[in-house]
Amino acid sequence: MDRLANTVRPYAWGSTTAIPELLGARPTGEPQAELWMGAHPGAPSRIDRGTGPAALSDVIAADPEGELGPEAVRRFGPRLPFLFKVLAADSPLSLQVHPDLAQATAGYADEEARGVPIDAPHRNYKDANHKPELICALTPFTGLCGFRDPNETAELLAALDVDSLKPYVDILHAHPESDALRELLTAVLTADRDAMAETVEAAAHAAERLSALGGPYADAYAAYASLARHFPGDPGVIAAMLLNHVRLQPGEALFLGAGVPHAYIDGLGVEIMANSDNVLRCGLTPKHVDVPELLRVVRFDSGAPAVLRPEADADGEELYATPIDEFRISRYVLTEGAAGHPLPSGAPQILLCASGTVRLRTVRTAETGTGQGPGELTLARGESAYVPAGERVEAAGDGTLFRATVAL
Structure with missing residues (x-):
């Protein structure tokens, strides 16, 4: 598993204090609207596996099946199919809708065929994908x-x-x-x-x-x-x-x-x-x-x-059920002294500590061998980690951990 270094997007509607407070950083006075976690080409997270910082998108592109797992690649292609964010709004965002997959595919093909520049202000479809989303409140x-x-x-x-x-x-x-x-x-x-x-x-x-x-x-x-x-x-x-x-x-x-x-x-x-x-x-x-x-x-x-509202299973995972497969989001509310919670493996995942402190530990097995990256990571509030498919991890500590992955 890998600690993530993430980019903050400074959109004008963003709060000047909420994300700095989450990260334990000093506010700059400028709006900080979104903290991006993932491999979106617009602002991919960065990891360091001992050879220097690298964009997570590049790491995945170099070995899609090793990072995402064969089933995720088969279903969603050789890329992480979701973007995970912390969003901090201090003023309203635009009133908007998103197309379904068929509408996006047709709209993108039409604008490409008509030669509408991808960065044209009147362009509607930047890509051929749909954009279902979920927002979970950390504050009112x-x-x-x-x-x-x-x-x-x-x-x-x-x-x-x-x-x-x-x-x-x-x-x-x-x-x-x-x-x-x-x-x-x-x-x-x-x-x-x-x-x-x-x-x-x-x-x-x-x-x-x-x-x-x-x-x-x-x-x-x-x-x-x-x-x-x-x-x-x-x-x-x-x-x-x-x-x-x-x-x-x-x-x-x-x-x-x-x-x-x-x-x-x-x-x-x-x-x-x-x-x-x-x-x-x-x-x-x-x-x-x-x-x-x-x-x-x-x-x-x-x-x-x-x-x-999240529904808990016997292993302590509290799932926010949604009807799509590109993402699956859940949380764990951890208590100090309790046994570690084994996190499901088999798919790529991003883990965010939303409160307190969370300790992540790689569980070694005969199948996984020594694994990649450090065997343990401690995440403070606002910190996050990427876990490639197949790496088994358990979480313990005293805090709230959000888990973003795909539905397989």
Whole structure:
């Protein structure tokens, strides 16, 4: 196993303190948004097996089956199929959706055939992969996820008492659920920008007033007013009012499948996703919004988002169950003095110490021989390790360990 040296991405929405605090480092005053763990070519982690630092992506490329295992290579190709992150949001991320695998494959092929440069600001598909993801809260974490029930959204919008929103309320009452949501989102994103800016301003003032009065939508109104302060006049503020406002407590998670509109607002969490950069934006951003393609990808289904809580097995692994295979995420809550927990082997894994101190020990067997790397590693809070397929490891200590791997 190998200790990871990871890159922090300084996106403007990031917290200036959360990741430094996790790592026990001094804040620089600049935003630190994401800590990347894995082999994504944009910022691969680095390891050192005695010959100097090397990118994990290069190590895997040199011996895919040895690092990932034959079954993982057969199913996902000669690369680590997930990216593991710590995400620290201090202001809202863009409102967005991700395509499914068929949409991504077709969209990427189409843009390649039309010669759209890969770095063009209007390009939608950077690769041919889908991007399901899961966010698990380390602190209280707020976001928007999926369409709220249209009847409830009609009630929320009507209470704002903004004249220009009343036709939207009528749409929600006049059509079946999916048709109403599609027609309303289309109307919001294609409206005259000057008129929409006035609507956003009026709605934000009303939301701020209603948030102070309490009631079932008070937290949501406060969130929408905050979005308008960050993105004045942005149609995405009204689009956001169609979505569920969600607040996760530490240890709770959300799985975000294809076509589900969402945005993270604030908090610290661990995030895992399939390796892809495919994002279609709905608003809350100065970046390109391709409305026709967005409407093709969005799933116009409503309902309360399913908040995931981990389910423990007899070995102490607490699994966050998801319906895809490119990643599998779980955690271990370790207690000092207890027996070490053997971690499943056979697939590549990345281990993150989220609290306390965790000791990792390689379990030697006749089959594994001496193994690679050191026999023991101690991870402090915020530190992580990579374990190649086939290396058997057990974890002990006093802390919380997140385990990211693939489902085989």
